[in-house]
Amino acid sequence: MEPLFNRIALIGIGLIGSSIARDVRKLGLAQEIVISTRSAATLAQAEALKLGDRYTTSAASAADGADLIIVSVPVGASESVAVQIAPALKPGAIITDVGSTKASVIAQMAPHMPQDVHFIPGHPLAGTEKSGPEAGFSGLFKGRWCIFTPLPDTNAEALAKLRQFWEALGSKVDEMDPQHHDKVLAIVSHLPHIIAYNIVGTADDLETVTESEVIKYSASGFRDFTRLAASDPTMWRDVCLHNKDAILEMLARFSEDLASLQRAIRWGEGDKLFELFTRTRTIRRSIVEAGQDVDVPDFGRHALDDKR
């Protein structure tokens, strides 16, 4: 593929950043990949994995002269990165991010961006429960959505170019306003993670059932939650702190519904339970039909289970 950019700077080289690096290299999307991360140890890992052409712990020197800068850090670090890179940005550069919350990232970064660059907030809906440079892989974004939440005055050409970049990685691109993005993600991603963290915490705290029993018998349902609850703690702490309002709104709805379900169990309202349990089955079917999950029982785990 013709390189889309001369120089791409990746600020942050965890699961997402390192997956981008692998795809950019594989697809030849840039002449040069510059990698920056605060931690010298992580940078050394990235270098050992040969993820880029140049490596630096300075975000500013990575951003200096880059045509596309992709910020892939926990959302709480967005402002600090913006402050560091702003003076080094070259006119016409495209700056994007991959953060899971968008209103907060815009509030943190936009005020620091020079007039002559294109800041386009973005969010690839992709990832796994693993983290760090070695957890990334080429193809992570294939078939996944990437949501842009462009500011009102965004340059159309820059937007088209960034879209072309994500489409080259195999993503489907959507646009949304940042507030709506944050509400959508609160229900499809943030609430599920918080609930998963919570139930795993509850199980860990019980006195009547031991932790080893929970682990031993986890295949009967519990283990499904542990995957999300194994996600990167720093990333998820920041998501909770930076999408607070939407998350609290969804949590309130969830708790209200749970109280009602609890009451139905207490009073033996079988019909009400049956109605809910039937309705939710339909949604699973729609997700599989929409190609958003695999159409095999147990996420296809049985084949792998057999190898134990």
Add this chain to the structure above:
Amino acid sequence: MEPLFNRIALIGIGLIGSSIARDVRKLGLAQEIVISTRSAATLAQAEALKLGDRYTTSAASAADGADLIIVSVPVGASESVAVQIAPALKPGAIITDVGSTKASVIAQMAPHMPQDVHFIPGHPLAGTEKSGPEAGFSGLFKGRWCIFTPLPDTNAEALAKLRQFWEALGSKVDEMDPQHHDKVLAIVSHLPHIIAYNIVGTADDLETVTESEVIKYSASGFRDFTRLAASDPTMWRDVCLHNKDAILEMLARFSEDLASLQRAIRWGEGDKLFELFTRTRTIRRSIVEAGQDVDVPDFGRHALDDKR
């Protein structure tokens, strides 16, 4: 393998019953398999799948003369099955079940059992979100736990024989008292299913985010819950109604913890969030190390995802 039993009767031929039938046939564990289910349509499906040697809608005539009777029905139907089969049971027969709640099944069935048979309540911790005879498969129980909750006066020889049966199917057998079983299952299985049903219901009810958005972006976390929430509604209604006390206890603990987590989010207590999110990650690791889940990111779905 030498047949362990002359005649095995399977009462109920859904996911579990039909998986047992396939294994019994494949492993040659019985001379004859008799299949019974209330619904003529389901029975016809079982026959079309050639799951047994004889088929009947009468539980009594299936049980008549059988050496091992396995009851695989929603737990709420246990008493009705016990009443039907009791008069037909042959002396020395072993009667077991596969129900997800044990105290209730014992209360429903034990009083109807004749003195000269061996009633051994059991629970294989295996299954998928699919249901019905066509959803079963040979190997479902391989490497999975099967928990017996024997009554105090259980015949040791009958117990050993039933253990031999489940071990032949590849299961590991544990024994537990029924009350403890119900508490353990409430946390490792019942609560996860209820929470999954609830969150999928909440998402379905929102006004600010459409159902099609929830489906479209579900891969960012939500889809993990939809698998459990697609489980058989009748089975799960009955579980909720028949393990009420343990479930309400676990729900109370979960809600208490969630309220505390919600408060930490509201007040921006990042350290508290980080501590929980780190602790839960360790539990995932223990589950993978215990061989209770696959050691690949995203349940190994990425390989299948690519085929979309």
